Amino acid sequence: MSSAEEIARAAKSAFEKSQLVPGSERVNALHAIRRELESQKDEILAANAEDVKAAQAEVSAGRMDDAMLKRLDLARGDKWDSMLQGILDVAALPDPNGKVTYASELDDGLELYRVSCPIGVLLVVFEARPEVVVNIATLAIKSGNAAILKGGKESNRTTVLLSKAISAGLSQTQLPATYIQTIQTRAEVSSLLDMDRYIDLVIPRGSNSLVRNIQNNTRIPVMGHADGLCSVFIDESADLDKAVRVAVDAKIDYPSACNAAETLIIHEKVLTTVWPKVAEGLLGAKVRLLCDEPSLSALKSSSSSIPENQVSLADDAAYTTEHLSLTISVKTLPNLQSAIEWINSHSSHHTDSIVTESDENASIFCRGVDSAGTFVNASTRFADGFRYGFGTEVGISTGRIHARGPVGLEGLVTYKYMMKSKAEKGHIVGDFGTGKKQYKHAPISATSVPF
Numbered sequence: 001m002s003s004a005e006e007i008a009r010a011a012k013s014a015f016e017k018s019q020l021v022p023g024s025e026r027v028n029a030l031h032a033i034r035r036e037l038e039s040q041k042d043e044i045l046a047a048n049a050e051d052v053k054a055a056q057a058e059v060s061a062g063r064m065d066d067a068m069l070k071r072l073d074l075a076r077g078d079k080w081d082s083m084l085q086g087i088l089d090v091a092a093l094p095d096p097n098g099k100v101t102y103a104s105e106l107d108d109g110l111e112l113y114r115v116s117c118p119i120g121v122l123l124v125v126f127e128a129r130p131e132v133v134v135n136i137a138t139l140a141i142k143s144g145n146a147a148i149l150k151g152g153k154e155s156n157r158t159t160v161l162l163s164k165a166i167s168a169g170l171s172q173t174q175l176p177a178t179y180i181q182t183i184q185t186r187a188e189v190s191s192l193l194d195m196d197r198y199i200d201l202v203i204p205r206g207s208n209s210l211v212r213n214i215q216n217n218t219r220i221p222v223m224g225h226a227d228g229l230c231s232v233f234i235d236e237s238a239d240l241d242k243a244v245r246v247a248v249d250a251k252i253d254y255p256s257a258c259n260a261a262e263t264l265i266i267h268e269k270v271l272t273t274v275w276p277k278v279a280e281g282l283l284g285a286k287v288r289l290l291c292d293e294p295s296l297s298a299l300k301s302s303s304s305s306i307p308e309n310q311v312s313l314a315d316d317a318a319y320t321t322e323h324l325s326l327t328i329s330v331k332t333l334p335n336l337q338s339a340i341e342w343i344n345s346h347s348s349h350h351t352d353s354i355v356t357e358s359d360e361n362a363s364i365f366c367r368g369v370d371s372a373g374t375f376v377n378a379s380t381r382f383a384d385g386f387r388y389g390f391g392t393e394v395g396i397s398t399g400r401i402h403a404r405g406p407v408g409l410e411g412l413v414t415y416k417y418m419m420k421s422k423a424e425k426g427h428i429v430g431d432f433g434t435g436k437k438q439y440k441h442a443p444i445s446a447t448s449v450p451f
Helices: 003-018 023-039 041-060 066-072 079-092 131-143 153-170 186-192 208-215 240-252 274-284 293-302 316-320 336-346 359-368
Strands: 100-107 110-118 121-126 146-150 180-183 201-205 230-234 261-267 288-291 311-313 327-333 351-355 373-376 395-397 405-407 413-421
Touching (some): 003 121, 003 146, 003 186, 023 131, 023 153, 041 066, 041 153, 079 131, 121 131, 121 186, 131 146, 131 153, 131 180, 146 186, 153 180, 180 186, 201 395, 230 274, 240 351, 261 274, 261 336, 274 288, 288 293, 336 359, 351 359, 359 373
Parallel strands (some): 121 146, 121 201, 146 180, 230 261, 261 327, 288 311, 351 373
Antiparallel strands (some): 100 110, 110 413, 395 405
16 A cells, blocks of 8 residues: 555545544644744744745745745745734634534424435545645644645745644644544555546635646545636726726735735726826836837826836747736726626636626626625725635635535535434325325424434
């Protein structure tokens, strides 16, 4: 038996054993893991600094981009504190399991319940962001799923210590030690992608090539997104100040995030009014503008001091590129309908926003754009599990089945049907049919299964 198969079998066994562990014990595990992380903070951040140092050399050699380097740094901004707070936030959320979403009395004393339950074993593959180890482990534990985690090689030092802290926290609970496991090599991932007998869902987080490669090499269901091609549409009725604030924030708040805007769409009627001010705000924030001919011409007409190193003509590839930097593509379109059609054919169906003062246009945009998130007068950067109140997220799904958008606890559960007969002799199907008993199908009011 290969080591990968041993890991997969251990995860499946851990999942099955964990199903009789009460939800309160999973919460205890999260608090224990947080304490372990806090106590090992200095050691973990020291290891992360080594990972960052090695990655800087890769950036200098042109083998890694700056966006990935920024994602790797666990000491950047409030990333460490947010990671720990995310554990507490998830711990405090209601248990997503055991919820009754349908209940019916099929016959006197024969009751049917549809009940939420964990998916099973998750294989999560991600790049650069070491905090994802903790985020995923937290969500998996709370939702009752076992998980196998594979981070990028660029964060190996950090991942090893984060995993050590997670294991130490689990050892203080009733949950199996193999409930959360980490792997280090691509070969292990390749082997695990063949093990649909043990693994129930694959969640890739990272580059387009990573996601596409996984999608094309497994029979296991895959949940994730390959690109974050988000856009902001400035409608003809857009308020100038709102347009500037939303467009600038959507681009500069965290340019390397998948929910940062990569395309700015301008209604042709605001080319000489709103657009120059929006451009001024973006240029002032050091954003490079890749413009189409109408937006470039309008910009040149409105100002004689356009920084040439920040403004240039876009080619077709600009509108299908996830820049992940202070670069945004600009497209001019004649009306709302053309904007919707353009977004649906060019975006990655992640998150798109309209700036408008028209309730009618807002409604049409939100219903017409086929993306996981459609916003009105709000930055695309709000598309995030933490900001949605999920505590943290396992990833963003741009698919249409099971879960969509930021995936938190609710996206990590499925359901099963539970039935119970209260009749003295039980119930059998042979008693029902033409000339026999008929099903009642009477709704039952229930929030939990009474057995």
